[in-house]
Amino acid sequence: MEEENKTNIDDIFDKYLDADTKIFANREVLSPHYVPDVLPHRNDKFDELAKIIAPSLKEGSPSNIFIYGTTGTGKTAVTKQVLTRLKKSAEVRKLSFKYSYMNCQHVDTKYRVLTQLCEDIGIDVPFTGLHFDVIYQKFKEALDKLNTLHITVLDEVDMLYKKSSESLYVLTRMNSDLESSKLSIIGITNDVNFKETLDPRIRSSLSEEEIVFSPYTAEQLKDILTQRTDVAFHKNVLDFGVINLCSAIGAQQHGDARRSLDLLRVAAELAERNGDEKVTELHVRKAQQVIERNTVIEVLSSLPIQTKAVLQSIFIGEGKSEEITTGDVYEIYSKICKLVRLDILTARRVGDLINELDMLGIVTAQVISKGRYGRSKRIHLTVPHRQVREVLEKEFRLTKIFEMEDI
Ligand SMILES: Nc1ncnc2c1ncn2[C@@H]1O[C@H](COP(=O)(O)OP(=O)(O)OP(=O)(O)O)[C@@H](O)[C@H]1O
Numbered sequence: 042m043e044e045e046n047k048t049n050i051d052d053i054f055d056k057y058l059d060a061d062t063k064i065f066a067n068r069e070v071l072s073p074h075y076v077p078d079v080l081p082h083r084n085d086k087f088d089e090l091a092k093i094i095a096p097s098l099k100e101g102s103p104s105n106i107f108i109y110g111t112t113g114t115g116k117t118a119v120t121k122q123v124l125t126r127l128k129k130s131a132e133v134r135k136l137s138f139k140y141s142y143m144n145c146q147h148v149d150t151k152y153r154v155l156t157q158l159c160e161d162i163g164i165d166v167p168f169t170g171l172h173f174d175v176i177y178q179k180f181k182e183a184l185d186k187l188n189t190l191h192i193t194v195l196d197e198v199d200m201l202y203k204k205s206s207e208s209l210y211v212l213t214r215m216n217s218d219l220e221s222s223k224l225s226i227i228g229i230t231n232d233v234n235f236k237e238t239l240d241p242r243i244r245s246s247l248s249e250e251e252i253v254f255s256p257y258t259a260e261q262l263k264d265i266l267t268q269r270t271d272v273a274f275h276k277n278v279l280d281f282g283v284i285n286l287c288s289a290i291g292a293q294q295h296g297d298a299r300r301s302l303d304l305l306r307v308a309a310e311l312a313e314r315n316g317d318e319k320v321t322e323l324h325v326r327k328a329q330q331v332i333e334r335n336t337v338i339e340v341l342s343s344l345p346i347q348t349k350a351v352l353q354s355i356f357i358g359e360g361k362s363e364e365i366t367t368g369d370v371y372e373i374y375s376k377i378c379k380l381v382r383l384d385i386l387t388a389r390r391v392g393d394l395i396n397e398l399d400m401l402g403i404v405t406a407q408v409i410s411k412g413r414y415g416r417s418k419r420i421h422l423t424v425p426h427r428q429v430r431e432v433l434e435k436e437f438r439l440t441k442i443f444e445m446e447d448i
């Protein structure tokens with residue numbers, strides 16, 4: 042029996058290792074987590090950031106820094122790299138330097154921010170039970186004892202501001218509370234309108250210095266891709282035009298390096314899975330479809346249940362008639378809620394949810410008349426029906442609606 046298992050496992054390894062050698066020489070360098078040591082076309086941003094922070098390792102406190110630019114332009118990669126390198130050179134020179142990196146998608150309350158800061162400088166705090174002011178005090182005292190410069194990176198800072206603007210306020214004020222240490226903040230966002238939405242008191246202190254990451258051009262994306270292809274692939278497996286196409290599509294998508302890299306990786310994976318010898322432009326086109334499909338599904342899956350019920354009403358309505366209005370949607374929505382025991386929201390609230398779906402680009406809602414009951418809108422789904430159904434079927438409360446005849 043044991044012998045048999047072993048053979049199976051060997052077979053599996055042989056199969057995948059063989060597959061690995063056909064197209065990929067090292068797929069790791071194309072994985073979303075891999076960051077190369079050298080980031081082409083970002084030397085200037087690297088220097089800009091280092092120039093602001095480095096001098097304050099010796100004296101003075103560095104300004105808070107606000108970094109913005111569209112998605113996939115290297116903000117996170119450059120910032121992390123500058124900080125790791127500064128840490129190394131600070132060690133060599135025996136200067137005290139610490140930093141914390143947090144992604145505010147996950148660290149999104151003042152409590153979490155402070156707990157993470159405490160952990161990063163080595164003090165234990167219980168997850169719950171302590172009053173915020175107590176943790177704040179603990180952190181402040183511990184940091185002061187370290188006599189250090191501390192940089193706090195708040196990546197995707199817009200998320201934190203949305204959920205807890207107070208955290209940002211507290212952090213931007215902490216410096217004036219500290220006696221022998223210095224704290225400065227690097228806030229990163231890809232929301233170009235974020236700065237305008239900031240409370241003026243926070244805005245001025247958060248953006249003492251600003252660094253803008255502009256979108257990559259197609260030529261720059263080409264260099265970013267070629268830097269990895271020699272290591273990632275065997276010789277001659279990339280068809281002529283593959284790199285150009287991945288770069289061109291990335292450049293169209295706001296100069297997004299992540300998109301270009303994803304396209305190349307997925308295209309190569311498709312070729313490999315298909316047993317093809319080469320990656321061609323056709324694989325890239327297919328990869329584009331796969332990636333776009335995944336983003337739609339991700340967005341739909343993360344909608345709250347009430348919004349999903351509204352989406353389902355639109356989906357069902359569209360299946361019945363060519364033109365549906367807010368009134369039709371509300372009628373179906375109320376039925377669904379009764380059947381699955383969801384609270385029935387008011388027509389006005391459902392109208393708001395439809396507007397949210399419109400803003401997310403999932404439906405279009407066009408005003409057609411201003412009747413007795415307010416504005417009526419014509420609603421249209423703009424994403425593929427198949428994907429909507431796929432997501433709704435996974436929602437256990439809503440899936441049974443699809444089995445009912447008379448809705
Ligand atoms: N100049 C570059 N050279 C090589 N790889 C790069 C470069 N810029 C970005 N990348 C790669 O592209 C991907 C996206 O970069 P990064 O995560 O830094 O983008 P970002 O600006 O933080 O995007 P977002 O706003 O979505 O967080 C990463 O895998 C990163 O390694």
Ligand SMILES: [Mg+2]
Pocket residue numbers: 116117118196
């Ligand atoms: Mg980022």
